[in-house]
Amino acid sequence: MRKPVENFARDIGPADTEGRLDAPSFHKNKDGLAAEIGRLLGDRSGDVLEIGSGTGQHAVTFAALLPQITFWPSDPVDDHLGSIDAWRRWSGLANVKPATHLDCLEPVWTLGNRELHPQSLEAAIAINVIHIAPWAVAEAMFAGAGKYLRPGGLMIFYGPYKKDGQHISQGNIDFDQALRSRNPAFGIRNLEDLVACGMRNGLQRHEVIEMAANNTLVVFAA
Numbered sequence: 001m002r003k004p005v006e007n008f009a010r011d012i013g014p015a016d017t018e019g020r021l022d023a024p025s026f027h028k029n030k031d032g033l034a035a036e037i038g039r040l041l042g043d044r045s046g047d048v049l050e051i052g053s054g055t056g057q058h059a060v061t062f063a064a065l066l067p068q069i070t071f072w073p074s075d076p077v078d079d080h081l082g083s084i085d086a087w088r089r090w091s092g093l094a095n096v097k098p099a100t101h102l103d104c105l106e107p108v109w110t111l112g113n114r115e116l117h118p119q120s121l122e123a124a125i126a127i128n129v130i131h132i133a134p135w136a137v138a139e140a141m142f143a144g145a146g147k148y149l150r151p152g153g154l155m156i157f158y159g160p161y162k163k164d165g166q167h168i169s170q171g172n173i174d175f176d177q178a179l180r181s182r183n184p185a186f187g188i189r190n191l192e193d194l195v196a197c198g199m200r201n202g203l204q205r206h207e208v209i210e211m212a213a214n215n216t217l218v219v220f221a222a
Helices: 024-041 057-065 078-091 135-148 170-182 191-200
Strands: 046-051 069-075 121-127 149-159 204-210 216-221
Touching: 024 057, 024 121, 024 149, 024 216, 046 057, 057 069, 057 078, 057 121, 069 078, 121 135, 135 149, 135 191, 191 204, 191 216
Parallel strands: 046 069, 046 121, 121 149
Antiparallel strands: 149 216, 204 216
């Protein structure tokens, strides 16, 4: 992306011999998150875009759970793309597409050499993304969701959020301070700001689900 985003490949250690990065946070949250994604998307089919796929572990986990859905993992950080594809190869799943470099700030989104068509996505998922990127990235995600989600499609965010401008735990306060010390444009976002941004782009708040470790799943519907 033209604006800075976090490259966590430098923080979680080297990839294994097959090129896979392993994020500790994935193992803490995967079961509860997979259960909710399965509930939200279990009766749907079609293309689902993951924005900021990171290591690629979530994409293969969801794809194994939902074989009727085609997952398109993407990331703006080149160091992450190799790991995503390494997990895809390891999984052997036919419903996970090769990783693609996606810049949400571009006016037209492309997946590899495929230009997305309006209203072509069943859902888009962003896990632990908007607090490690400038707010403009969240705004761009909503603009893209408003354009590319089919009617009734879902935009799904997961991560820590403030509620009514207040942090919900001391751990989130400490995490927010650490993020802002790395980049002043990063930080835990306010849930109400997220909802307002969604509404400006034609998306309505669908569900807010409190998750483990002071995280929240926020779901919008087109």
